[in-house]
Amino acid sequence: MDSQLLSRIESARCSLMAKDRIRVLDAEGNILLPAGETGRVSIPEYFTLSDVQDRPYFGENNTFLKVDVTPPIVLCIDDHGPVETDFLVLLAELIKQFNHEPVTIQNQYEVYKRVLLEELMASEVEALASEHQIEMEQERCVLTFQIVATESQSAKEMLEPILREQKAKDDRFVEMDRHTVVLLKSMEEIDGFDHDMRDLAERISQDLSMETGKSCIIGIGEPRRTLAEIGESYRESRRAVEVGRIFLPDEHIYLYRSLVLERFLMDTPRETGARYHSILFNRKNARLFNEEMLHTIEMFFAKDLNLSDTARQLYIHRNTLVYRLDKVQRQTGLDLRKFDDAVTFKMMLLLGKSGQDKPRPVY
Numbered sequence: 154m155d156s157q158l159l160s161r162i163e164s165a166r167c168s169l170m171a172k173d174r175i176r177v178l179d180a181e182g183n184i185l186l187p188a189g190e191t192g193r194v195s196i197p198e199y200f201t202l203s204d205v206q207d208r209p210y211f212g213e214n215n216t217f218l219k220v221d222v223t224p225p226i227v228l229c230i231d232d233h234g235p236v237e238t239d240f241l242v243l244l245a246e247l248i249k250q251f252n253h254e255p256v257t258i259q260n261q262y263e264v265y266k267r268v269l270l271e272e273l274m275a276s277e278v279e280a281l282a283s284e285h286q287i288e289m290e291q292e293r294c295v296l297t298f299q300i301v302a303t304e305s306q307s308a309k310e311m312l313e314p315i316l317r318e319q320k321a322k323d324d325r326f327v328e329m330d331r332h333t334v335v336l337l338k339s340m341e342e343i344d345g346f347d348h349d350m351r352d353l354a355e356r357i358s359q360d361l362s363m364e365t366g367k368s369c370i371i372g373i374g375e376p377r378r379t380l381a382e383i384g385e386s387y388r389e390s391r392r393a394v395e396v397g398r399i400f401l402p403d404e405h406i407y408l409y410r411s412l413v414l415e416r417f418l419m420d421t422p423r424e425t426g427a428r429y430h431s432i433l434f435n436r437k438n439a440r441l442f443n444e445e446m447l448h449t450i451e452m453f454f455a456k457d458l459n460l461s462d463t464a465r466q467l468y469i470h471r472n473t474l475v476y477r478l479d480k481v482q483r484q485t486g487l488d489l490r491k492f493d494d495a496v497t498f499k500m501m502l503l504l505g506k507s508g509q510d511k512p513r514p515v516y
Contacts, residue, residue, distance in 0.1 A: 174231040175240065180224065194229055209238050220245045250274075261285045265327045269295070269335060271384035278381040291323065292340040293383055294376040296354060297390040299333050300361070300369045307331045311367060315360045319353065335387060340376050347408060354406045370394055373408045392416070399506050418500075418507040430505040433485060433498070441484050449477050450489060450498070458495060 177186035182196045196217060210217045216233040218241040220226050228244055230237045258264050264281045267273050273281070282289045300308040309328040316326045316336055323339035336357075343349045354371045361367055372394035374386030389409040397407030400415040418426065434442060449467060453474070456462040464471040478489050487494040 174237075175244065176229045178227040178229055180227065182227070185226065196227065209233075209241055216241060218242065218245055220248050222248060258285075261287060261325075262327065265325055265337065266329070268380060269327060269329070269384055269387045271388075273381075275381050282380055287380060288323075289380045290378065291380070292376050292378050293337050293380075293386070294340060294346075294350070295374040295383060295386040295390045296336040296338055296350070297329075297333060297372045297374075297387065297394065298336070298357070298369050299371075299394065300367055301332070306365075308334045308369075311361065311365050312357070312369075315357055315364065319357055319360075335390075337383065346376065347411070350408065351406055358405065368405065370398065371406045372397070373406070375409055395419075400503060414500075415503070418503050421504065421507055423507070426504040426507045430501055433487075433501045434505055438484060441480065446477060446481070449474065450481070453478070453489060454495065454499060458490060458492070460490075 176184050176190070176194060178194055178196070179185055182194045184190050184192055184194065194215070196212070208218075211233045214231065216230050216237045218228045218238075220228060226248070228241045230241055258267060258281055264278075264285050264287060268278055279289060281287070298308065298312055300311060307328070308331065309326075312334045313326070316324075316334075320326065320336065321339055321342060323341060325337040327335045327337065329335055338350075338353070340346075350373050354373065358369055358371065361369055372390035372392070374389035374393070377383050377386050393407040393409040393412055396412050396415045396419050397404060399419070400412070401407070449463075452466055453460075453463045456466060460471055460474055464474045467474070482488045485498075487498050489495045489498055
């Protein structure tokens with residue numbers, strides 16, 4: 154960690170009312186500040202230090218917030234609550250300002266990429282948009298495409314001809330890395346967001362499969378009204394992919410707004426999720442919840458608890474389905490034909506997935 158940056162962080166830390174309660178840690182939890190304090194702070198297991206965090210995480214007696222500088226640091230404050238959270242967020246923003254260097258950008262493409270990565274301050278975005286003739290006030294959303302690229306072709310090379318055919322006049326596509334391409338989609342001609350975005354993503358996915366034989370994972374963020382905000386949509390699109398691949402592994406298009414429950418469960422501490430998951434899914438019930446039974450239940454949920462539709466989809470007699478549901482009720486006390494019991498079962502099932510390790514990148 155640069156000594157000058159540490160000095161500036163210490164000045165900011167000491168200017169806050171909670172200075173005696175704030176520590177600055179490295180990625181392993183070793184105390185960097187205050188200067189006279191040594192030792193290590195235990196960071197919760199579910200606080201993933203390998204990823205950039207944009208929200209506080211709560212330990213037993215502390216609140217943590219990661220700051221994306223090089224190398225990354227972790228802010229820690231005693232106790233947790235809205236006041237403590239506000240202190241950490243304020244200090245994190247000050248640190249980002251200290252670590253920020255003026256940028257020189259030569260073209261529109263680089264402006265879009267830096268905005269997506271949230272590497273620019275609002276004043277810089279506005280100045281660069283004016284310089285490079287980019288519309289500031291335009292509603293856009295981000296579609297992020299992740300592809301397993303071959304050695305000879307990048308994701309951009311495979312997707313560029315397809316996106317050129319599918320994109321509207323004000324759309325832009327940006328290569329984030331060899332495996333990831335972003336489509337900045339203008340909302341001008343979009344009537345129904347969910348339907349239109351899924352339809353567009355599916356068309357691009359099918360064209361890619363037909364022309365290259367490759368599959369892709371697509372995350373879709375929320376629309377944003379200004380250029381300065383599209384980095385938030387990009388974060389949401391990546392979060393949608395991360396969450397979707399854990400909870401909905403059979404799908405390949407993930408809308409951030411459609412994953413509210415799954416995002417909530419992902420934020421549940423791993424230990425808490427495992428504890429509640431084990432209430433139903435334990436050694437006692439292992440024989441009951443075999444692969445066939447779980448498939449039956451998931452299909453029953455997918456068919457909105459409709460017995461006849463589920464039986465037809467599974468190619469079984471309706472009475473067979475009723476027998477299986479009765480078996481679950483006898484052993485667990487949950488009648489999955491009742492909405493409240495079905496929700497309880499679904500939550501406890503998904504909590505098991507929330508504690509899993511993140512899936513490996515598609516590439």
